Amino acid sequence: MITGTLLVQALISGLLMGGIYALVALALALAFGVLRVLNFAHGDLLMVAMYGAVVLHRWLGLHPYGSILVLAVPMLLLGWAMFVGLIRPVQRAGVLVQAQMTLGVSFVIQSAALMIFGADLLNIRTDLEMSVLRVAGVVVSIPLAVGFAVSLLISGILSWALLGTDAGRRVRATAQDPDMARLCGVDVERTQRWVFALSVALLAGVAGCLMTFTYVVPTAGLQYSVLALLVVMLGGLGDLKGAFLGGLLIGVAEALAGVFLNSAVGPAVIYVLFGLTLLFRPRGLFSRGMEA
């Protein structure tokens, strides 16, 4: 029986979850916009940060939110190393060769996680996990709401940095036209290196929020990668605003599919949406992205 409350409930949960997806996608879209590299290991890197949060909690009793700040630096370095060692050499090789490269990275991370942590679900128990806010009969999960707020905050800082600072202008110039940016004196490679490292570092924020209410398994990485990819294509390649809106949309679509459909079939709706977008709006729902 589908009631109005249930629907509102699903909409709100979906929107909050979508905010978190939005940040994952934003990071991927940023990297694509500036490097033209579609990173299929994006979700696996997120998973690395999630395992990181688990380890920090087990060893030091650190709260997942605290681990965001601790993990940001190693994630930044990981992104840096990945760019220099693996992405940079294939930058001229075409988008599908880069996809193959990052699929290789994804395989390595997934297998390493399986070897180190095993196939079990790992989660972090906090008092936050089950805490909720009741507003007019609608239950709002607090960890979800915090995640949404953190995501909004980070996205806000990011767009301020891109629009309002000199470094942001260099990033946008590189995204627009690397050759022209080079002619204007922008160190394009350095910009790309920083942006890729930053896009990986941002995942620490997502991981901290996710670990307050969900779990991690070695196969989670691929799921998040595909999800991020889907959101980015929906928003339009390289379109940051589109990626953010796409994240919200996918969150809501997922929640509604969960209400109306057999839970096993529900996710199919999202991929149908994805497929239709690819065919009919290859530059994203808002047609502001780059040609895929």
Added chain:
Amino acid sequence: MKGYSIRQAIAAAVLIWAAVLMVPELLGIHWGNVLVLTLLWAYLCVAWNLTGGMLGQISFGHAAFFGIGAYASTALLIRFGLSPWLGMLAGGAVAVLAAFLVGYIPFRWRLTHLVFALFTMAFDFVLLYLVGGLSFLGDVNGLYLPVGTDPWMFQFADRSFYLTTIAALLTLALFLTVALSRTATGQFWRAIRENEEAAAAVGINLFRMKQAGLAISAFLTALGGTFYVQYVAFIDPHSAFGMDIAIKLILFTVVGGIGTLLGPLAGAVVLVPLGEILRTELTGGPGFAGISGLVYGIALIGVILAAPHGLVGSFTGRGRKAAVPAEEGEPSPGVAAPEKPAAPSGGTLLEVAGLDKRFGGVHAVKDVSFTVEAGEILGIIGPNGAGKTTVFAMLSGFQQPDSGRIRFLGRPIEGLEPHQACRAGIARTFQITQTFPGFTVLETVTTAAWAGHSRHAADAAARRLLQETGLWPRRHILCANLTLAEQRRLEIARALATQPRMLLLDEVMAGLTPTEIQEVVAYVAGLRERGLTVVMTEHVVRVVMNLCRRVLVLDAGEVIALGTPEAVSRDPKVIEAYLGRKSASSMQVPAPASSS
């Protein structure tokens, strides 16, 4: 025209069957099972390589076809008791339909490779979740298959029959690949992989060729799916449609050498047993379940960084050395291809009326009308951005006009696709030369000739054209290694190989030295003598003035003058368009040589 080497296929088959006979005997049942999986992966990679390698369309969603084959035959077996041998074919047929469905829009609209790759992936995920909701297919929990000993039901008491079956499938797939690579279809696939624009320009139907490639690949992949599910006697959505299946296909193939015959085989044969050895022999502990994936991933990264052509490709220099065969004798004049009779001189070959085209805010071509008489050379000149190339693109099907009519030989041809325009008798060259970089000069022209000739006639026609254009001594050079002047001559030879009635030359002199220009001019003049109709755009105005009886002048998308070179060159509007208003009075008119 070389396809894949049949000798390589035979050698591979011998090794496969030697392994089939010896491995279970010498190494025991466990390694016999590993061999089954190795050959299965090799088979699936060979099938994937038909689209991913030969056709150049990377699919991330081949698990969809694998799963379709697995589920279709299982459903038929469990619900209707149908033998999996027949179910296998039924699954293959469903996979072919699925391939048509998946490829239809991406191929019809010529969406990019990335969109195709992601779309196949989306399709696979849709099936993955849909099947999970279907109770008669066992939903997310999966189905166990009946076990027995009836060979007709794909049940073998002797496990070695599974090995024989998959080895037979792999052998078939290898020889099928070789056979396909030697047909026109296989050659056209390679041409499409090398350069889609150029392939369309020589009359290759991109849509049909891509659909065919994906369908064959999907069919073979589905057979593998049926085999797998019968072998393990269990099926669930993730083992049939999981995306890691598609990733492994790509991984093994890329590591082995994408686009080569033996690469897909080699990748699987090296990596699958290697992963197994590491997993069981070195560690044995459950904590090391991930070691094979780790090694696969590292192998993929290492190959992309260090040997982009893969294990096989790097050994053989990408599998294709441009070997120079012994000098062949001069062709006897008798083998020259029969030419289409030239249209009677004087009739109207092409009529263009009110042609109009906009790109967003740019009105590239405005209400352009002109005719082309059979047997003439019409020159189209104009400053940069005048719309010359856009007019050509509309005549040859590469752009569709927003409005206006184009009649060729009395038939309306606006809205034709490039390959249809080519088959109707309009061939073009490209201003920015479009080659098949991995083809030799000879292969390029022969491929172009194949569309409209029998194979033997195509070889003869290619030889004649290469001799005429002076490229015969360079026939075994890869196109990527030609000079610009040679590429331009190759463009002309390739266009002529399609046996056109009308040839569209788009700035074929651009970037050439004066001597090279003279050679091309003489050649084009010779084409007219043979009755071919030529329309050429040119920046080198003097060339047009010398070659053409009539010249059309475009400026900002509009026809501003049409007439003899003498008349046009004195037209104030033309002078203004080229030199600006001020210079109009002091323009030095090039003296045109008398044209025939």
